[in-house]
Amino acid sequence: MSTATPGTRGNAPRNYLNADYGWRSWLFTVDHKRIALLYMVSITFFFVVGGFFAMLMRIHLIEPQGALVQPETYNKLFTLHGVIMIFFFLVPSIPAVLGNFLIPLMIGARDLAFPRLNLLSWYIYIVGGLFTLYSAIAGGVDTGWTFYTPYSSTYSNTQVTAVAVGVFITGFSSILTGLNFIVTIHKMRAPGLTWFRLPLFIWAMYATSIIFTLGTPVLAITLFLLALEHLFHVGIFSPALGGDPLLFQHLFWFYSHPAVYIMILPAMGVVSEIIACFARKRIFGYKIVGFSSVAIAVLGFLVWGHHMFVTGQSIYAGLIFSLLSFLVAIPSAIKVFNWTSTLYKASISYEAPMLYALGFIGLFTMGGLTGMFLAALATDVHLNGTYFIVAHFHYIMVGGAVMGYLGGMHFWWPKISGRKYPNGWAALAAAIVFVGFNLTFFPQFILGYLGMPRRYAFYPAEFQVLNVMSSAGASILGVGYLIPLIYFIWSMRYGPIAEANPWGAKGLEWQTSSPPPTENFTQMPVVTEEAYAYGAEEEPSRG
Amino acid sequence: MAETHAESVGLAHQFEDLAQQHDADTLGIWVFLVTEIMFFGGVFASYAILRWLYFTAFAAGSHLLDVRLGAINTVVLLGSSLTMALSVRSAQIGNRRFLVIFLILTMILGGAFLGVKAYEYNQKFVEHIVPSLDWAPEGAILARLAPGGLDHAKLYFFFYFAMTGLHALHMIIGMGLLLWLVLRARKGNFTPQYFAPVEVVGLYWHFVDIVWIFLFPLLYLIGGRY
Amino acid sequence: MQGLPIQPDQASTIARSVDHLYFFITAITLFFTILIFSIIFYFMIKYRRRSPDERPKPIEGSLPLEVLWTAIPTVIVAVIFVWGSSLYFQNSEPPPGAMEIFVTGKQWMWKAEHPEGQREINELHVPLGRPVKLTMTSEDVIHDFFVPAFRVKKDVLPGRYTSLWFQATRLGTFHLFCAQYCGAFHAGMLGSVIVVEPDQYERWLAGSVLGETMEAAGERLFKENACVTCHLSDGTGPAPSLLGVYGNTVHLTNGQSLIADDAYIRESILSPAAKIVNGYKPVMPSFQGQLTEEQILDMVAYIRSLGKTPEKQEEGKQ
Secondary structure (H helix, E strand, C coil): CCCCCCCCCCCCCCCCCCCCCCHHHHHCCCCHHHHHHHHHHHHHHHHHHHHHHHHHHHHHCCCCCCCCCCHHHHHHHHHHHHHHHHHHHHHHHHHHHHHHHHHHHHHCCCCCCCHHHHHHHHHHHHHHHHHHHHHHHCCCCCCCCCCCCCHHHHHCCCCHHHHHHHHHHHHHHHHHHHHHHHHHHHHCCCCCCCHHHCCHHHHHHHHHHHHHHHHHHHHHHHHHHHHHHHHHCCCCCCHHHCCCHHHHHHHHHHHHHHHHHHHHHHHHHHHHHHHHHHCCCCCCCHHHHHHHHHHHHHHHHHCHHHHCCCCCCCHHHHHHHHHHHHHHHHHHHHHHHHHHHHCCCCCECCCHHHHHHHHHHHHHHHHHHHHHHHHCHHHHHHHCCEHHHHHHHHHHHHHHHHHHHHHHHHHHHHHHHCECCCHHHHHHHHHHHHHHHHHHHHHHHHHHHHCCECCCCCCCHHHHHHHHHHHHHHHHHHHHHHHHHHHHHHHHHHCCECCCCCCCCCCHHHHCCCCCCCCCCCCCCCCCCCCCCCCCCCCCCCC | CCCCHHHHCCCCCCCCCHHHHHHHHHHHHHHHHHHHHHHHHHHHHHHHHHHHHCHHHHHHHHCCCCHHHHHHHHHHHHHHHHHHHHHHHHHHCCCHHHHHHHHHHHHHHHHHHHHHHHHHHHHHHHCCEECCCEECCCHHHHHHHCCCCHHHHHHHHHHHHHHHHHHHHHHHHHHHHHHHHHHHHHCCCCECCECHHHHHHHHHHHHHHHHHHHHHHHHHCCCCCC | CCCCCCCCCCCECCHHHHHHHHHHHHHHHHHHHHHHHHHHHHHHHHCECCCCCCCCCCCCCCHHHHHHHHHHHHHHHHHHHHHHHHHHHHCCCCCCCCEEEEEEEECCEEEEECCCCCEEECEEEEECCCEEEEEEEECCCCEEEEEHHHCEEEEECECCCEEEEEEECCCEEEEEEECCCCCCCHHHCCEEEEEECHHHHHHHHHHCCCCCCHHHHHHHHHHHCCHHHHCCCCCCCCCCCCCCCCCCEEEECCCCEEECCHHHHHHHHHCHHHCCECCCCCCCCCCCCCCCHHHHHHHHHHHHHHCCCHHHHHHHHC
16 A cells, blocks of 8 residues: 655645645646636535525515515526526536546546646636626526527527527536546556445446536537527427427436436445445445446436426327336435445444535435436326425435535545544534525425426415425525535634544545645555455554 | 656656556547537437428428539548548558648648538528528529428528538537647657557547538438439 | 415315325335434444444445345335326326317416307316316417316427316316416416306306307308318319318328328418328418417317218208
């Protein structure tokens, strides 16, 4: 095994953060770790913007007639909330921040396969983000993040082209990141690091990268055609001119369903790492969990029609998509059972990362199970287009993916920054997030079943109580997100210095200093043991 | 451990040796080409669906294209793939002179393709059958497009321009890449141990060629006319 | 404030069965949620770390367990899938003899037309206990016709017809929502489905403003738009006779055959060149932009009335 870099007290030893100074050393870096931090700052910015829009929406919905804005403005708020949160926060979050930072470290490489392409990916993301921010400032977009035609192509007079271009451009960031990850994982593993010795986070990133590369290009061509249609009114999506609005939906959902697996698979990878560490035990059913990630990625491409059960499509098509949608749930269930079994006869400690991971399992289980209501044809007819859907996907994307991201940030923060954060505040924030989240979104399941449709700027008075509950929860959730932002920033200056392996975790990333040197390892590692070898006898001699 | 100069020229810092770098570069371009297949696949699928719905109109539009020019372009592009492959071979055996010659030949043939395409596009403007920009078919052309519905024929021409336009854009990018290779080759950047950029661009060029091989029959040869 | 509602009214024949499935899935969801939460809490307490250098034994996995917890969820989802699908298939076709009402959605209102000529805006009167089939289209963007109390929903698309059916089992007024975002006042596209006793419904139909039936309106439009000039009923004109066409097979110039249904009639009016009947030339002009969706529905109703077999048509004339 490679040596651990000696302690970091006294003069800070050379690491990737202090290797060079000045804005040029950051904006022209090709170091995957610095690029990860560039992404981290950017996605945090977009999270705040998207979250701000959500806050305005929830305040507005306190009153049945709408408390804050005109309906046209509300429609722009939910559209931009969706576009920003999905494309500029969730999709990049774990892959572009944690994936970029950790993949070379976890496999014992000096960098990704294509470092300059990695930097280009970030710039592409920023340019796409600027187009989208422009569209928000120049009047907004009111089509919903799903851009259904012919409303978006022919009827809306908002900044549809600008936002379509913005998301189109950002898609290439995903594609190139996925390409980079696939080649890196295939070709740059350290000697001895076979596929079945890889951390499950790597399996998860690999599965995610398959979706990045196969799915995102379809979104690109779809948005390209939409922009042309909006500009030139040719008619491919417009029935009045002989086109087909459902063609757009098929093309759109062909990417956007797999996209939800882009958003959850990395979080599952993070959870595997955290549970193994804080239970001090190899993940139960390691191979099955790895294969499940890949199965989810593959099956995820076959279920897009479940977004279209009520469009009047053939009932036989509905049958097939319903069946496949149930099947894709099975690997996720398997993972939940395996994570739970890992806790059996384990040695569990409850630092903040573990609280987030356990919260993930609970909320993802609930969110995933509610998918069954939607995969079943007869109930989906009633629930489609209502707040039930909104609740379902927020349970998975916020209760799941965001908790996974936060858990990952809390787990690897010492490695990334070389500092520790106060665990008490972190645990408190995790609890606030958990409570606030449930109060925000659980009432929405009931609202949906009662029949309140989504994307409503005002609603019948009988729905008010549940809406007020949801808004109250949202304010608590917001506080829960604010607290980590504060102590992470605080820790960069005042946090205690972190040692190389503060959690006593297995994994190559913990075998180098916190923060790591630019070239990651002073001596390239050779792997001789399985992943998560927590129960091994005496550790082999260091050095 | 010291490497000989030949073994390390062009070796990027993240790789252990040129073999690993070459492997990574090759896998990288193949993954990229798969993404391109998915990208073009979306517009091909849309085309297929609308053509199935409005076959008569699409056939009428297709019969207005010049099959001879399309065929010439197909041969030209296939020829350029040949010269591209020969340039890769030249790099492989370290023949700098022929590497440059074949790259330039590829560029000439690619330029010829684009020139024919430009002429064809111009013809469409002359005949006023460019959707949204200049759509006013008249006389004999209008008569030929009317069966099957003028609106649906307009959809055909939209696909014609969108698909060949995307293809032409990829060709132009390819020409830029070829120029870059010519400049690097003349400086002696490539050796038999290190010529991955030539191979990578070669694969990209072949892919763009293959897309045309699909476009030509799909757009030019609908419905037969013989 | 009254008690918090957690369930919408059950006001149609299918509402209860949909709710049964819904409650079953809820039970499964609750069961597994509580199961996982309980096991995790139990493990969290029982296996909490007691000393800093505890080293639990690694457990690789257990194939029997993996099989078990793959098989059981598979069986459960198979049950839900079959249940949900069969209910959906059962509900997909209206029972024979369903009365028809024609609905047009537009930004931001619902318009309904009863065959007898009665028109409504944002309201839909239906009789209790009779199956009702709605044939719907949109004049602009995609809308969605949603009646929570009936557990029915279907997108309403421009350029084509979609349909849903229901049979109301309770009197009263029930929410009609648009459930597909359609622009600025999507939330305002509210309506009411008003279920009344059958005889009250008949009185309501006969009651208000005397208008034409849809068939009569269609026949009038057929003359006003000069369709009758070419579509001579004896078939000697440049266009096919429309007697007996509706519901029967049509052979096209491209060799294909199809059944002449609502969608075919509509397309033939708006894009006549797309499908030409074998033996005829593509000379019919398009009426795109000259007829509203409701007028097209009127003409469809008229052509449908011509669609009875020629013998019956003769009988009708005599």
